[in-house]
Amino acid sequence: xxxxxxxxxxxxxxxxxxxxxxxxxxxxxxxxxxxxxxxxxxxxxxxxxxxxxxxxxxxxxxxxxxxxxxxxxxxxxxxxxxxxxxxxxxxxxxxxxxxxxxxxxxxxxxxxxx
Amino acid sequence: xxxxxxxxxxxxxxxxxxxxxxxxxxxxxxxxxxxxxxxxxxxxxxxxxxxxxxxxxxxxxxxxxxxxxxxxxxxxxxxxxxxxxxxxxxxxxxxxxxxxxxxxxxxxxxxxxxx
Numbered sequence: 664x665x666x667x668x669x670x671x672x673x674x675x676x677x678x679x680x681x682x683x684x685x686x687x688x689x690x691x692x693x694x695x696x697x698x699x700x701x702x703x704x705x706x707x708x709x710x711x712x713x714x715x716x717x718x719x720x721x722x723x724x725x726x727x728x729x730x731x732x733x734x735x736x737x738x739x740x741x742x743x744x745x746x747x748x749x750x751x752x753x754x755x756x757x758x759x760x761x762x763x764x765x766x767x768x769x770x771x772x773x774x775x776x777x
Numbered sequence: 778x779x780x781x782x783x784x785x786x787x788x789x790x791x792x793x794x795x796x797x798x799x800x801x802x803x804x805x806x807x808x809x810x811x812x813x814x815x816x817x818x819x820x821x822x823x824x825x826x827x828x829x830x831x832x833x834x835x836x837x838x839x840x841x842x843x844x845x846x847x848x849x850x851x852x853x854x855x856x857x858x859x860x861x862x863x864x865x866x867x868x869x870x871x872x873x874x875x876x877x878x879x880x881x882x883x884x885x886x887x888x889x890x891x892x
Binding site for chain 1: 781786811813818819820821822823826867878880881882883884
């Protein structure tokens with residue numbers, strides 16, 4: 664009963680390094696989302712996808728890229744890590760975009776940029 | 778700016794005390810409302826939701842929330858908290874309009890229940 668799986672759980676990067684946060688779901692959900700959660704702040708939407716091959720920007724997309732080559736996977740890419748990207752990142756999925764289909768969240772990736 | 782406000786950032790209660798967490802939003806029009814909970818070390822889980830109908834909605838684990846449209850509020854309540862309710866609670870609002878309907882989260886309230 665995996666649901667939404669994120670890897671890694673923790674990571675420390677140096678400024679300027681790049682990395683990919685992985686997210687996969689086994690529920691055959693069309694919609695997938697990436698959020699970041701900063702201390703004392705709510706979750707902010709970075710990117711979302713309504714299906715394989717389709718992605719769009721959320722509220723805070725700068726410094727990130729995504730791809731959606733399959734229904735299951737929605738990786739988030741940081742090309743040039745900056746201290747402002749230190750945050751906890753959550754991936755989520757839902758079967759559709761309507762409200763009666765709740766979003767299912769992964770356990771999060773805690774990322775520190777030093 | 779459209780926003781969701783949770784007034785209490787930290788709440789400390791003793792077991793059996795009553796709980797009320799505030800949530801206000803600034804959108805006009807039709808909205809769907811949610812409360813999510815994040816237990817320590819776990820992912821966010823849906824606690825309850827309001828779409829339409831009876832403004833008093835009941836969720837899991839004895840939680841309930843009341844939608845008061847005139848006050849743009851959706852406060853979360855529980856008559857008697859338990860130590861296991863220690864968690865962070867997020868209110869979220871989805872404004873119903875055309876196109877992609879974004880879920881907007883409040884800043885969260887950390888609840889600590891002392892045994």
